[in-house]
């Protein structure tokens with residue numbers, strides 16, 4: 001096990017991307033989404049450290065549904081143009097053209113390589129359905145303008161327990177010392193009511209271990225959400241599904257404020273020494289479930 005960690009760190013230290021931050025690569029730390037899974041099916045992610053160039057990598061592994069990213073370094077500013085989907089290694093028309101097939105209500109997991117940071121919230125967003133080009137019946141996410149795309153949040157997790165923000169246990173801590181063996185998965189449910197279509201999915205880890213210096217790690221993939229195509233007979237819906245109402249939508253950049261005290265936070269300060277609550281920044285989650293009664297919800301597709 002430690003051999004795997006060491007060899008992965010060796011890759012990081014040798015990576016041309018690790019020199020762009022200040023200080024040693026280990027201290028500034030890095031991470032990227034490596035693979036997606038749906039049930040037992042694995043979908044390969046993009047690998048910025050691959051010795052194959054980005055274009056060659058994408059051509060040799062044409063099934064990659066993840067958007068390329070040029071570096072595993074974090075993003076430091078909420079106004080970065082790369083806050084949506086990280087800085088791309090490839091631009092259209094070389095953006096991946098592939099999609100992970102899913103039904104509404106089905107779970108998607110993300111798998112990461114070694115992860116170092118324990119503190120800060122994690123969120124998952126879906127885009128608006130990608131536009132359908134003329135002469136096609138399917139959306140095309142590969143050529144969207146990411147700064148114009150609208151997003152809604154489908155999942156979040158922050159501080160779970162703990163004496164305070166610095167020493168408490170965040171969901172992010174469960175990623176620490178992860179060795180990328182597929183055991184630890186970041187699993188979220190695609191809303192059961194969501195409309196059919198092709199979507200971008202955006203995984204965001206916000207690390208808060210540096211006082212006043214937030215670090216965003218984001219990665220995007222392409223999803224093809226359809227009823228009844230994957231689990232035929234298993235409750236596929238007849239309705240068209242829906243999208244969230246207006247107050248749930250945000251853009252990146254735009255969703256986070258530059259003066260948000262919970263983003264530019266010093267978790268080690270005296271002021272925060274007894275704080276046991278942390279509200280995850282961004283919009284509220286759109287649950288997207290089927291409302292059955294005040295005591296019962298269905299996460300499965302529309303009945």
Ligand SMILES: *[C@@H]1O[C@H](CO)[C@@H](O)[C@H](O)[C@H]1NC(C)=O
Nearest residue numbers: 131132133134135136137140
């Ligand atoms: C759509 O199909 C028509 C008829 O085949 C063709 O003339 C037109 O160029 C196509 N448009 C696009 C955008 O592909």
Ligand SMILES: *[C@@H]1O[C@H](CO)[C@@H](O)[C@H](O)[C@H]1NC(C)=O
Nearest residue numbers: 034035044111112113180182
């Ligand atoms: C991701 O999948 C590739 C195969 O496509 C595999 O080589 C790699 O080890 C996987 N990474 C993790 C962290 O599971």
Ligand SMILES: *[C@@H]1O[C@H](CO)[C@@H](O)[C@H](O)[C@H]1NC(C)=O
Nearest residue numbers: 106107108155187188189190
């Ligand atoms: C689906 O994901 C949710 C978390 O969003 C989890 O609570 C649930 O157990 C998962 N279901 C399956 C079948 O893995």
Ligand SMILES: *[C@@H]1O[C@H](CO)[C@@H](O)[C@H](O)[C@H]1NC(C)=O
Nearest residue numbers: 164269270271272273274275
């Ligand atoms: C935190 O709690 C301790 C112990 O109760 C107390 O001495 C201290 O004043 C508190 N600090 C703040 C900022 O409230």
Ligand SMILES: *[C@@H]1O[C@H](CO)[C@@H](O)[C@H](O)[C@H]1NC(C)=O
Nearest residue numbers: 290291292293294295296297
């Ligand atoms: C749910 O609760 C609200 C407010 O208490 C009530 O007005 C409504 O009738 C309830 N709906 C159902 C389906 O029980």
